[in-house]
Amino acid sequence: MRQVxxxxxxxxxxxxxxxxxxxxxxxxxxxxxxxxxxxxxxxLLNKFYEPDSGEILLDGINLNEYENASLRSEIGLVLQKNHIFKGTIEDNIRYGKIEATHEEIIAAARKAYLHDQIMELPMQYQSDAQLLSGGSSSASL
Ligand SMILES: Nc1ncnc2c1ncn2[C@@H]1O[C@H](COP(=O)(O)OP(=O)(O)O)[C@@H](O)[C@H]1O
Ligand SMILES: [Mg+2]
Structure with a gap:
């Protein structure tokens, strides 16, 4: 970042x-x-906003030159505020990578130590995502 x-x-x-x-x-x-x-x-690094002035370079190339999707596919972001939207657990995890297979979704949940908890729910990956408690709700693809 230069003079941002x-x-x-x-x-x-x-x-x-x-x-x-x-x-x-x-x-x-x-x-x-x-x-x-x-x-x-x-x-700013995720291009959710653009700087008023100054520049942000990634590998020497201005962030403006990168597509949002390819940039964000390289970034895992866990913010303080949880973002769980209405829908199934599978949908919520898939949000990070729309084309993910069911196997990839399970792998992401395992990495976040969520898989066992999900399997105990009556509908498993098809359960309402709001059933998960806040502290354990970060899986990233
Ligand atoms: N969405 C927002 N809209 C307006 N002001 C914001 C927003 N988010 C953060 N701010 C303000 O920007 C400044 C920096 O905040 P922030 O980046 O969240 O700090 P930190 O993550 O270091 O606690 C603060 O003055 C904060 O109030
Ligand atoms: Mg903060």
Whole structure:
């Protein structure tokens, strides 16, 4: 990120002149007080919003050049707020990759340690997703 400024649509100025280099193969943590702008940076990296000014490059190429779908297929995102929508557990997991097979969905649920809990439900993967408790609701494809 080079000299990134960002303002939310409601007028909140969230980022001012942010410079940040995240290096390949390293684990990088963003640490700071609540409201400092950590989640906002993640929103921009996912192209949920665009910077007002400055630029964001991935492998030297501006993020604008990447398709949202291909960019996001490389990103796993677990936010503080859970997003479970109405529908089956299978539909909710599939949301991360529409063309996923049932086997891939099971594999994702296993990775999130959800599979056993799902199998105990009467309708298993076809159960209403709202039945899952909040703390255990993050599976990523
Ligand atoms: N959706 C939003 N709309 C307007 N302002 C927001 C929104 N999300 C965050 N903000 C504001 O942007 C600033 C940075 O917030 P945020 O990125 O969530 O910080 P952090 O993740 O470091 O706690 C804060 O002032 C916050 O109130
Ligand atoms: Mg945050």
């Amino acid at each position: 400024d960002f303002t939310y649509p409601n007028g909140t100025k969230a980022l001012h002149g942010i410079n940040l280099k995240i290096e390949r193969g390293k684990t990088t943590a963003l640490v700071g007080l609540s409201g400092a702008g950590k989640s906002t940076i993640l929103n």
